[in-house]
Every structure is written in C-alpha cells, then in structure tokens.
Amino acid sequence: MLTFAGSALGKEGESIRRQLEHFQAMHPGIRVDVQSTPDAADHRHQLYVQWLNARAADPDVLQLDVIWAPEFAAAGWILDLDRFRPPVDDFFPAALTANRWNGALYALPWFVDVGMLYWRSDLMSHPPTDLDGLRQLAARGVREHAIPFGFVWQGARYEGLVTVFLEQLGAFGAVILDDHGRVAVDSDRAVAALTYMRDSIHVDAVVPAAVLTWQEEQVRLAFQNGQAVFMRNWPYAHALLQDPEQSRVAGRFGIAPMPAASGGAPTAALGGSVLAINANSGDSEAAYQLIEYLLEPAQLLERARIVGQYPPRPSMYDSHELEDALRVVPSEARAIIEHAVPRPATPVYTELSQILQIALHRGLTRQLEPRAALQQAAKDMRALLARTELGATQP
Amino acid sequence: MMALPALSVIALIALGPVLWAVWESLYLHDLRMPWLGRRFIGLQNYVEAFSDPRFWGAIGHTVAFAAVSVTSELVLGLALAAAVDSMMRGRGVVRTAMLLPWAVPTVVVGLVWRFLFETPGGLMNTMLVRSGATPPIWFADPLAAWVPVVLADVWKTTPFVALLLLAGLQNIDRTLYEAARIDGASAWRQFTAITLPLLKPALLVALVFRTVDAFRVFDVIFVMTSGGPGTATETIAMYTFSALLENLRFGYGSALSVIIFTVTFVLALFAIRLMGRRALVEPSS
Secondary structure, three states, X not given: OEXXXXXXXXXXXXXXXXXXXXXXXXXXXXXEEXXXXXXXXXXHHHHHHHHHHOOOOOOOEEEEEHHHHHHHHHOOOEOOHHHHOOOHHHOOHHHHHOOEEOOEEOOEEEEEEEOEEEEEOOOOXXXXXXXXXXXXXXXXXXXXXXXXXXXXOOOOOOHHHHHHHHHHHHHOOOOOEOOOOOEOOOOHHHHHHHHHHHHHXXXXXXXOHHHHHOOHHHHHHHHHOOOEEEEEEOOHHHHHHOOOOOOOOOOOEEEEOOOEOOOOOOOEEEXXXXXXXXXXXXXXXXXXXXXXXXXXXXXXXXXXXXXXXXXXXXXXXXXXXXXXXXXXXHHHHHHHHOOEEOOOOOOOHHHHHHHHHXXXXXXXXXXXXXXXXXXXXXXXXXXXXXXXXXXXXXO | OOOHHHHHHHHHHHHHHHHHHHHHOOEEOEOOOHHHOOEEOOOHHHHHXXXXXXXXXXXXXXXXXXXXXXXXXXXXXXXXXXXXXXXXOOHHHHHHHHOHHHHOOHHHHHHHHHHHHOOOOOHHHHHHHHOOOOOOOHHXXXXXXXXXXXXXXXXXXXXXXXXXXXXXXXXXXXXXXXXXXXXXOOHHHHHHHHHHXXXXXXXXXXXXXXXXXXXXXXXXXXXXXXXXXXXXXXXXXXHHHHHHHHOOEHHHHHHHHHHHHHHHHHHHHHHHHHHOHHHHHOOOO
C-alpha cells in the first residue's frame, strides 16, 4: 500500500492516475493511492512540512519542487536514494545537482523547467546572441513596429524574480553562492547584472516598469497579445502561444537560450519537480519501484504529450516522438536545458530567496542602488547561514 | 463565584494562548530547520527583532498607516455623520446604505481596489492617462503603493466611524443648539462649543477602535501589495505573518506577536484611562 502525493488536478491528474493504474496492473502486490495536494507551491510546501514534521508514514512518494530537496534532506524527512543505485548518468547533470545534499542524492528529477527567451520570428531572422543585441532588437521593435514593450519578464517580488535574476547573473558570469557555499551575490559582476536589469527599465525603457508587478501569466498575456518583442518565460507558455484561438503570435515566435554579456554564459534557471521518498515510508522498496516506473522514458514521453513537460533524460531529445509530443524542436529545447543552472542547493533556500527577492525589488524600484541592495542581501544571507549553522563548508 | 465560569472561559480562550505565545517566544523553534533543535534561548528572539531594520521599518509603516488612515476616517466619518444627522427624512435608509462598504469582506475590498489601480489597464490608470496625467506604476513605487492601500481602508471603515459618531450626535440635546442660536452663536461656534465636547466620548471610542485595528492591519496589505515593493508597505502584522507562517519560525514569530500584543494592549489601556472609566462602564450617563 503506497500513497503518492503531488499535482493531481486537470491533465496532470488524468495522466498520473492512468500511470498508477498501469503500475498496479504490472505489480499486483502493490496498491497506490493518490493524495492530491494544492497546486500553489507555498501551500503544498506547508502541507508537506506539517506531515513530515509529524513523522507521518504516508505519503510514501512525494512530488517536490526542485528547490525543496535539500531542505527536506537536511531535516531528515526524505530518504537518501543512493542505496537504490539510481541511473544517475541518464539525467541532465544540473537536474541532479539540485537534489544533492552533503554529497548524497535525495530525489530524482521528474520533469525540468527552464527559463528561456521567446522571440518574434516575424520581426527578426535570428534571436539575439548577446545582451547588447537583445537590447537593440527590443528597442528597434518598439520604434519601428510600434510594439509597446521591448522585453518582458517576471519582476514582481516573488520566486520568479529570483529565477530571472539567476539568468542575468549567469549572463554576467556571477553566482549567488560560490562553489564553497559562500555568499557571492555582492560581487562586481552581480552588481553589473542588477544594474543592467534596472537600467533596461528606467534608462533604456525597453522593459516596462509594470513588470515590477508581473508574474508569469501577465508576462505571457503581454507577449501573446503581440505587445512585446521578447519575453522570458518557462516552457508552459509554448503550447498556449501556439494556440491560434487565443494567441496573436501563433506561428510567429521562436525559443532560444537567454543571451549573455561578455564574460558570462547563456543561462537558464532550472525549475521543475522531483520525486522523493518519505523517510518514514513503510515500504521504501515499493516506493522506489514506483519512482523508477514513473521515470521510464515511455512514461516521461506520455507526460510530455499530455502535460507538455520536458523530460529530464537527455537521450530522449534525439527522438521524433518527443518532437511530436512537445511540438518543439527537441535539439532547441535540449540546447536550452544544457545551459540550465540550479538555484543554490541549500536547506535554507526559501529564506535565502526571500532576502534576495526583497533586495532585488528594492534595487529595481530604485529604493536602493544595485550595489547597496546586493550588499544588504549578502549581509543578511551571511547572517542567515551563520544562524542556521550552515556557513561555508570550507574557508 | 458568579463570575467564575466567565473568568475561566476568558482564561481559556484569551489568556492561555497569550501566555503560550510568550513561552514559545523564549525558544529557538524553526520548524523548517529541525537540525537546530528546540532550545531555550531567553530573550534572544526579542534581541533579534529589535536589531532588525526590517522590524523597525514595519513598525514605522504601521504607525504611519495608522496615523493617516485613522485621521482621514475620523474627519470623513464626522462629516458623513453630520450630514446624515441633519437630514429630515430617510435617515434610516441612508444609515443602512452607508454601512454597505463595511459589510464587504476586507479581502474583497482589497482585490477590487487593487484591480482599480492595476498597471496597465486598471480603471484609475486609464482615467488618469485620458485626462493627460502620467500616473505612477502604483504597486512598484514605494510611496505611491500606499495610495490604494489607504484609500481601500478609508473607504471600508469610514462608515463604521460615521455610524459611531452618528449615535453620539443623536444623543446631543437639541435644545442646546436652540439656546445657542438665540444667543447668536455661529454654526462654527456651535460646532466647537457644543458638538465637539459632547461628542468626545464617541470620538474617543472610534479613535481607540480604529487605532487598535489599524495597528494590526494585515488583510488589505496582504491582498494588495504583500508588503511590496521591496518591503515598502510591510506592516508589523505582515512581517509577523511572514516569519511565523511562511518561514515557520515559531519562536521568532511568537516574539513578534507578543510585541504587537503588548503595544495594542498598552494603547487600549491608555485609551481607557483617557476616556475615563465611566465612558466604558456607563456610556449613557
């Protein structure tokens, strides 16, 4: 008797229920129940914390947001999966890094989300390859084609802003935490990245100031209505933008990696869901069998077809089946995923992100200069890591 | 003896949780960081709060919000009450209709006002742009973000204040005004010499209720700005929510709750003293 907890609404629910039925038919000894959990990440997280903190034995298999794995691992709530010898070479390396804590692997990626650049193929023949090109093409679109916005991204004070910033950091060759876990978000390159973001709003005016209140959907609607030359968003937007019923840009846009400045590299923030096993599960062997089954290429392909989510196995990106399922060119998608960078793998990621969200928003709304905002963030992050006894692992 | 059941209920539902929160506030208890354990740390949570700029920012925002919104509500509420009081007919209907904003749930009020000020496309922005103005991006500007928040709060609670003051106005003996008129007192003089002094108890009750409420303001801010941009509209209740329910820092969050409780409690005590005990015990005399 197993319980699976995760998204069980709409198409995702349809897909997981069918997969679980199939799994039970293959394993007559195992019964699996679905425990539906809220789709809002914060609410799901809070529910999981309550269950796991109370040492409940179910749910056995948990669908986690990729940023929670180190937190749950450090709390001792989920099992170290190395004992099952998972086929680690079959997954995108970045998607695994995000699930490691203290050198052990605590979860396996189920699907990957990556931040990417959506560009208007009717206004240009190639997507920009660097940040200057992006700015020029955005400005030209506004000037010559009377499109209101050059570039739109998620700028409200929430997790999405951190993923946008992470991509800009990569573009300038900076990081939030360095390889030793030390806070590096106040480096000169990081300041340059935040300054670029701020100036694109308030100086170059290619990004509308309204993005400072926008999340994914407002950004998608602006691009979908033909009001923006470029958009930064997740893969989910792709299918919706291709639907001529609701989209004015159907067939007139492409996807590309986010461009970089000199000294940096194109970077895609890594999101998505991972699968983990409750440390108090009564039957962890069966739980792992279920995870193994859900991660089989055939099952991932079905999920890609029904829900439109990108599989975490690079080998699948060579097949035509995936192209049919996702309606994107797999090599293009793969090129973006290979630039994926996970957010810092630390048990206090949520708190770290909150500090950063506030600082970034202060910088972007011109309450603080970028350098002062990031110095404040770095100071608060160092205090947090010290308070939680998670300081840098090496001096 | 007769008071024993009542007292025990109060102890159970009021005093108990408060004392528990005080006890909890002396512990390090981060639900999300079980590896830190649950240790007794004395007043460390309070030290952290008092040395945290975000805490002081939240206190400052709360005080400013309370001052501006309560003042506006008292002034507008008094004007509204005076207008209704001077009506010859239909007072009952107006009095009921006036309460409509008060009857709308605060979350709904917040959402409606947020939509009005949304950028672009909100009604307020569209109107301002049409009349040639360049409105700010309301919720991305640390000062402008307060405008919709305060407006929503004033819109919702002015009727409540007006109703309290209307009851006070209707208690004033009409013959006082007749005598004043015979003596040749102007309308303004009547207002300052008769209305205001006799309305003082009602004004104080309204002031206390609204100040205590404003100090705990949460829902309207949560719905409209979540405390942003940055933390420019974060009030102390909002900050406590973030520490307690988002970050699950039970010890630190409890310390913040105890601070809010103490401040509102002192405010209430001070107000009771100011009004004189009689205002509460025998409001009619």
